[in-house]
């Protein structure tokens with residue numbers, strides 16, 4: 001780990017936007033003006049210690065798994081042991097008679113089978129379990145072990161069906177069908193193509209559909225690179241498991257849950273149980289990561305609520321580690337064929353991407369954003385197919401699709417540079433329209449020592465070192481409907497309230513910094529109360545949109561409540577409210593700064609015990625430029641990562657020795673927290689590149705490594721030295737100009753490691769993970785094992 005704090009560098013490209021006046025940015029008069037660069041601010045842009053950090057390291061922080069309510073019951077879930085089976089009958093009688101059991105719930109889709117023998121014989125109507133780990137029923141009991149005992153008493157009669165867990169096999173015309181035609185997921189269009197398990201193709205991404213003329217583009221190319229790439233299934237492994245405590249009371253439902261979206265969970269559960277929204281309260285105080293796997297209440301949330309209602313007692317449902325890996329979601333496996341054509345000078349003429357991916361019984365295995373939108377290329381086409389398998393559903397996972405897409409695109413660009421005899425950075429300078437990434441390449445190359453790079457495959461001896469580079473592409477997404485309230489009390493305290501949750505990125509600290517900056521206070525003067533749907537509705541924390549969505553609302557609310565405070569203080573200062581300003585804990589008149597009063601004194605002048613203002617983020621200044629299903633605040637959040645690896649060509653072991661990461665996320669609010677996110681992104685990315693892989697037994701459909709012993713995650717010994725530079729990229733698009741970093745931080749890593757491994761060995765690693773066996777096979781030292789996804 002790097003011991004020094006992250007460096008920040010100011011990026012001049014965007015400064016022009018900041019210098020523009022309020023009116024020319026489309027900022028309404030009643031809103032705060034665009035902020036000057038961080039160097040002129042006192043709290044924003046400083047590495048204020050993380051709010052709650054002490055609680056986290058001392059164990060005082062209360063996570064969902066720590067919630068204990070009087071009379072609380074413990075739930076366990078019965079999951080399908082079969083990859084594909086009709087469920088003929090479910091008998092819960094004996095389980096219900098277990099002395100510890102207080103409630104038994106069968107999922108609604110299987111409730112017919114629980115109704116008894118009358119349904120027998122009606123094969124068409126029988127519910128079907130489609131993967132090992134699919135939830136069927138749940139039990140709440142006085143202890144966890146009683147619940148487990150009772151689960152074992154549930155009798156289920158299965159009628160096994162043929163199944164397929166391998167993506168390549170599922171694509172074959174005679175493959176077992178995962179879905180009968182009428183049962184395919186509702187979101188999906190009718191399956192077409194050769195196998196009923198194949199859905200698609202999708203020919204578009206966030207950034208639109210095909211463009212130009214692909215045939216003409218390739219005809220105009222002097223050089224074409226073409227390659228096939230494969231990536232494996234990476235399972236979610238949040239530090240805190242999926243957990244919920246549901247407390248159904250006559251006057252309403254309270255749900256403690258480890259979630260990335262308190263408001264979304266409230267709305268989901270309210271709809272599922274027919275409750276008005278104001279009768280459902282969702283609370284997430286501290287959270288140990290989500291990475292895309294905790295954006296919904298899912299079936300486990302509904303099970304906990306149903307059990308609580310039935311038992312008239314609070315119910316805790318906490319996944320164990322095997323449930324985490326088998327049933328909490330994953331990153332889909334992919335097969336990609338990527339072709340890129342270019343002229344001698346490097347100008348791109350055509351990009352064509354064909355992909356198949358499997359999200360198990362779900363859809364959403366597309367990978368096209370990076371190929372479509374990172375580089376300038378007039379001709380582009382893509383066809384991306386989803387393949388159904390009898391495997392647990394994938395879900396969003398830190399930069400969904402982009403990690404896999406970048407793995408292919410960034411290696412192809414590396415290959416193209418070599419064919420053209422260009423330095424990979426020089427080629428990117430020609431084809432990458434992003435001025436931020438141009439600056440990042442320059443800064444990173446210098447800090448990393450890129451000039452020491454030698455031609456690929458020239459390292460001598462069995463231990464070969466090499467260096468490589470890759471880039472990140474992520475759309476800067478925001479949620480305009482993101483609100484918070486800022487309150488000032490006569491006692492002189494300041495408090496911010498929003499339902500927004502801290503999923504681990506440290507949004508509490510950012511909110512305090514933004515409010516403190518606006519009010520001329522210190523961050524620690526602001527109490528931050530979040531993660532509770534009784535507060536104004538904040539954003540979900542998916543798509544790296546938390547900071548970009550809620551910090552502008554915080555500044556707007558602080559600005560608005562400040563005007564009320566000025567009105568109260570103006571008579572005492574003998575000034576007009578409009579002339580007042582706040583800094584360093586004092587209020588003074590800009591007309592005659594000699595007179596001032598302390599903030600606490602001003603608060604004491606309030607006529608009511610509390611004043612408050614609530615604000616919503618709203619649109620970007622000047623609106624959004626990209627037509628997209630999402631509000632894309634910036635077309636491009638960047639990042640460039642340089643990696644040095646050592647490949648032991650005798651053992652096949654790849655070690656990532658050091659990484660230099662240069663990233664931008666608009667206005668950096670808290671450099672240390674951003675650095676922490678970048679560390680996490682890199683560790684997760686190299687863990688994906690080298691170690692992690694879900695292994696399904698094709699004869700039983702079971703995951704054979706559903707634990708943290710056989711499923712290898714990068715640990716401290718595999719963590720390289722990480723050098724972080726944060727580029728201040730000002731564009732004056734919102735009241736804070738902040739953007740997210742969580743996802744961009746992990747997109748480039750696997751590709752950078754693969755490019756470095758190529759530089760070391762002269763052999764392309766087009767398949768992940770780069771385990772010792774895979775590396776030895778790529779080097780031609782042992783036969784290749786078949787790829788299984």
Ligand code: MOS
Nearest residue numbers: 292397398542543
């Ligand atoms: Mo993210 S993968 O949208 O939490």
